[in-house]
Amino acid sequence: MASERIQRQIDRLLDEAEEAVNQGDWALAQARSGTVLALDPENVDALTYLAAAQRTGGASPAVVLQPKNAETPPIELQPTSAPSASGPEAERRQLTVMFCDLQGSTALSQQLDPEELKNVIRSYQEVCDGAVARFEGHIAKYLGDGLLVYFGYPQAHEDDPQRGVRAGLAIVEEMGALNARLKADKNIELAVRIGVHTGLVVAGEMGSGDSVEALAIVGETPNIAARLQEAAEPNSVVISDITASLVQGFFICESLGFHELKGISQPMELSGVSSESGAQTRFDVISTRGLTPLVGREQELGLLMARWEHVEEGLGQAVFLVRGEAGIGKSRLLQAINDRLAGRTHYLQEHRCSPYHQNNALFPIIESLESWRGFQREDNPEERILKLEQLLEDYSVPTIEALPLLAELLSIPLDAHYPKLDLSPQRQRQKTMELLVDGLTTTAFGYFRRHSLGRPEHVGISWFSS
Numbered sequence: 001m002a003s004e005r006i007q008r009q010i011d012r013l014l015d016e017a018e019e020a021v022n023q024g025d026w027a028l029a030q031a032r033s034g035t036v037l038a039l040d041p042e043n044v045d046a047l048t049y050l051a052a053a054q055r056t057g058g059a060s061p062a063v064v065l066q067p068k069n070a071e072t073p074p075i076e077l078q079p080t081s082a083p084s085a086s087g088p089e090a091e092r093r094q095l096t097v098m099f100c101d102l103q104g105s106t107a108l109s110q111q112l113d114p115e116e117l118k119n120v121i122r123s124y125q126e127v128c129d130g131a132v133a134r135f136e137g138h139i140a141k142y143l144g145d146g147l148l149v150y151f152g153y154p155q156a157h158e159d160d161p162q163r164g165v166r167a168g169l170a171i172v173e174e175m176g177a178l179n180a181r182l183k184a185d186k187n188i189e190l191a192v193r194i195g196v197h198t199g200l201v202v203a204g205e206m207g208s209g210d211s212v213e214a215l216a217i218v219g220e221t222p223n224i225a226a227r228l229q230e231a232a233e234p235n236s237v238v239i240s241d242i243t244a245s246l247v248q249g250f251f252i253c254e255s256l257g258f259h260e261l262k263g264i265s266q267p268m269e270l271s272g273v274s275s276e277s278g279a280q281t282r283f284d285v286i287s288t289r290g291l292t293p294l295v296g297r298e299q300e301l302g303l304l305m306a307r308w309e310h311v312e313e314g315l316g317q318a319v320f321l322v323r324g325e326a327g328i329g330k331s332r333l334l335q336a337i338n339d340r341l342a343g344r345t346h347y348l349q350e351h352r353c354s355p356y357h358q359n360n361a362l363f364p365i366i367e368s369l370e371s372w373r374g375f376q377r378e379d380n381p382e383e384r385i386l387k388l389e390q391l392l393e394d395y396s397v398p399t400i401e402a403l404p405l406l407a408e409l410l411s412i413p414l415d416a417h418y419p420k421l422d423l424s425p426q427r428q429r430q431k432t433m434e435l436l437v438d439g440l441t442t443t444a445f446g447y448f449r450r451h452s453l454g455r456p457e458h459v460g461i462s463w464f465s466s
Contacts, residue, residue, distance in 0.1 A: 010040055034215075092202055099149075104190075136163065173377075175192055192235060194236070203216070227263065241268060257270070
């Protein structure tokens, strides 16, 4: 299901396509409809506008378009003059390009029957499709067993370089699960190499006749991304110095030195990306380097500290919302509160929303639980189950009832020691929410009991941020 941001873009493009149809600008109508279909392949309105544009040459017969809403009367478009000779103008924009390639595909083709090879490559492409879609990139081309992917076109985000690198890491990680299946079924393993580069391109329609490409780019950026992929080790992500400067602090990177890239005049410094750093916002990155003094927020800081002092006196308090424009200092204010509480007994939980997990409402809780229990990327299911068992034991929570709920929430497969959940989705969600709420209060109570506070049930600090 498209996000609200994508839906707004689709609505805008459909309005432009309809206006172009009404004005007889069939080239523009076709371009706008094609862009919508790249975002939503089953969009009925876009298919209708595109069909109208493709049917029409010079003067057009009357065309009737039936909108999605069956109650709305059809729109009749009268004959118009010949379409404009010029299509939509090309535009300059900064783009992050990822090139992903399957290593050793030639040798693989000698091992497998062509039908088997097709299925294997399709499985690999499905892994890539899922990772790219999660970070709202656009797969521009399938080049044999390679993929050319755009981040920033046709849909732009302020963090497209991050999205490109995260998608690359996600592909490498998810190839592990695919390889486990392929090893068991066919005794083969796949390896991918990924290059990511950010730079200026000219984006727009390219080609002619039946070979028109509506979302094409021109420039050295895709060529550099392909060369970076060639320099990568199997199952690794390599980024250029430009991309590295844009994602600094969000990932753990290792400099690979300067490399001569084929067709590129100057040597480029490359970096290998091993994992995410855990930083989710620019504030997280900046705070590791030291923060400037908080200025002009005495009133807000005083209000929040007054609420906390009431809490210490045993009067439960809640501040439901700190709201302001992006960059105005909300995170800085919360950090200042945490700094003020240094040396004073308090229990802190912080949960962050993420634009990369919009379809998972409980993602902030899941991430917090995984971080709190010290889950590592390399942990196997048995190790994660042991950590959950220890957590539940520490707080005297019945393991046999609670652990299956937490394991399901954290996508951890259970062994035979625990019964499979036999609950409806609604009932399972309700019991999971009850467990999380009970866990929050029990955790805070246990913490303050150990610190000998008089009224532990009233003392704690927790916030969500986005």
